[in-house]
Amino acid sequence: MKLLNNLIDHIQFHAQHRQETMMASDCSKSLNYGQAWQHINRIAARLQNVGIGKGDRVGILAKNSVDNLCVLLACARVGAVAVGINYRLTQDEINYIATDAGIQFLFFSNEFNSLRGDYLSGKPAVCFDGNSSPTLFENWLSDNENVIDANVNGDDILFQMYTSGTTGRPKGVLISHSNVLSNCFQAPMSTGLGMRTGERALIIAPFFHAVGLVGSLLGLIYGVSLVIHSDYDPIGMIETLANDDIHTVALIPVMLQFSLAMVPNIKDYDFSSLHTISYGASPISETLLRECIDVFGCDFTQGYGQTEATMALTFLTADDHRRALAGKPDLLRSCGRAVFASEVKIVDAEGNELPHGEIGEIIANGPQIMQGYWNQADATKHTIIDGWLHTGDAGRMDEEGYIYIHDRLKDMIISGGENIYPAEIENILVSHPQIQDAAVIGVPDVKWGEVPLAVLIANDDQRLTSDELENYCQGKLARYKIPRKLEYLDSLPRNPTGKVLKKSIRELMKDKYPAS
Known part of the structure; x- marks a missing residue:
């Protein structure tokens, strides 16, 4: 019996059983699962033809698109490791990441050609669009779909995602197929809000970030249809939510604020298809939540996690938000409780678990925890201790298990000896x-x-x-x-x-x- 322990098996299943269901669309391309599977295989076959195989690093320097997503899935098909690169970085920062990862092949958008730098300019590359050298993506694709089985399993690395580097040089986080599959099972189990085949998710967060990428993969595992935006457009987001039968979207609260402010007639739109808005990165205020519920009429969930935990460590559920509005507003300052099959603890500097209410470091374990940092054994050893991920976030836990984040430990202020x-x-x-x-x-x-x-x-x-x-x-x-x-x-x-x-x-x- 074959174990379904890699991502690509799920895509193949949908291609065989739900081939007419739309898989993904953007402003210029729409593919159903059957067409997408053919497209993925053409990319994968061509990658194998140019010598890219298991464990090789393939860079993607481009905004969200159907082709961007299919390249990542093609990498998974041949066992290569996709490295999504933040196109908002400087050329020097991108050069560091590309060199550190050892990228051997690059896919990029023409608008970011000038960011390739010395390292990437010396590697074989394919341009998604425009007329720039080197080869244009559509001309590069293979004519056949004959892919040699790469024998990919759950322990193999699916992608290498770089941390934001806000406290130092970015580190390459190694996320396996099993990490992703686990977190994509944990999320709907924890929120109670799983999606069904054919429902539509709006994707706005960039693929070089966990929310954008893992959120998309979560949808694909369940046969969801992705509507992909390349950028955040406050007005465009509202029009898509109202007019494209969208069921769910992941945002940050400030995006909701901007959209409410920039669309004065927002209450004239019909959001009856929208079931859930998920948000993260910061809490939502009671005022904004009430305004959003009045406008969108849907459930809200909040997720907390980090790149090292694939995507999610905790969730504040829709029921939690209703409790908050029914008399427990302080609950909105929480990021929720640990996801299914995970543990979260608060510890002191020596690793001792602290009583409820006391502030310490948030640590967690579970099947979604990264495999480690690329080529940084010491950093891995200091971050994962006895199987526990040390998040670097300061927080407390209440008697019900809700986590309240107080800050990054490195951002703590010490005033007169008080933290x-x-x-x-x-x-x-x-x-x-x-x-x-x-x-x-x-x-x-x-x-x-x-x-x-x-x-x-x-x-x-x-x-x-x-x-x-x-x-x-x-x-x-x-x-x-x-x-x-x-x-x-x-x-x-x-x-x-x-x-x-x-x-x-x-x-x-x-x-x-x-x-x-």
Whole structure:
């Protein structure tokens, strides 16, 4: 009996049994599962013809598209490892990733030709579009679909995804077929919101990020139809949700804010097909959640995870959101409880489990935990200890098992010997009606060593003063946590996953708040 322990078996099954069901569409191409399987095999056969096989690294430097997705699946078909590259990085950053991964073949979009750099310019490459050299994708494809079986199993690496590098050089996270299949089973088990064959999912998050890629693969495993957007367009997203029979979408809260603000007649749209909006990267405010439920009329779930955990470690379910709105608003500051077949604990610096309510590092184990970092044995050893993934996130757990993230350990502020977690302050700040977004960093202080600085995005032209902000925080935060200093920006710097880049904010503020 053949074990279904690799991703590609699932795609083949749908191609055989549901070949007329749409697999994926973008603005220029739509393929049903039967057509997609043929397309994947043509790409896979050509890869084998040029010498790409099991374990070889294949780079993808392109925005989301049907062809981008099929290249990744073709890599899985021949046992090669796909390396999606963040096209928002600089040429030097991309060159580092490509060199570190040892990419041997590249697929790219013409608009990113200038980002290839020295390393990738010296490797064989195929361009998805445009008229640039080298070979155009459609001309490169094989005429046949004869693929030599690569004997891919669950332990083989499916993709190598690079961390955002916000605290140092990006690291290549090794995710196996079994990691992905496990997390794609854990997610619907944990939320109770599985999708059926033929239902439609809108994909906006980029494939070089876990939410975009694993979220897409989750859909494909269950025979879902993917509607792929290459970029986030606030108005285009709303029109697609309303007009393309979309059942689910994964977003970050700020995207919902932008769309609500930019589509004044949003309540005139029909979102009756929409079942679920999943979000992550930050909590959602009670005000925004109520407004979104009023507009979209669907369930909401929140996921928390990281690249090293394939995608998800915890979920705040739709029932949890209903509980929050029915009298437990503090639950919205939680990221939920551990997914099925996983454990989450809070530990101190020595690895001892802490009692409920105490803040420490969030650690987790389960079948979705990465295989390690590419060529970084020491970093792997310090991140996975006795099978437990040390996330680097500070948080606490309540008596019901709900996790509350307080911040990255490295972003913690130490003021007068007291530990201050910026996320706790930020959750309070964004509840103010005149604050659209907020980030808190530590800045030097002669008396206390560090004090919190609130960096705010105003909801309107009326900006709060320091005294007004302090008065609002009284009784909601301990006095030493209340920001006495504040600054305003037009927008907060974020990485492609929606996480605020505290390092960039500190850089912006360093001249105004220099070290003493």
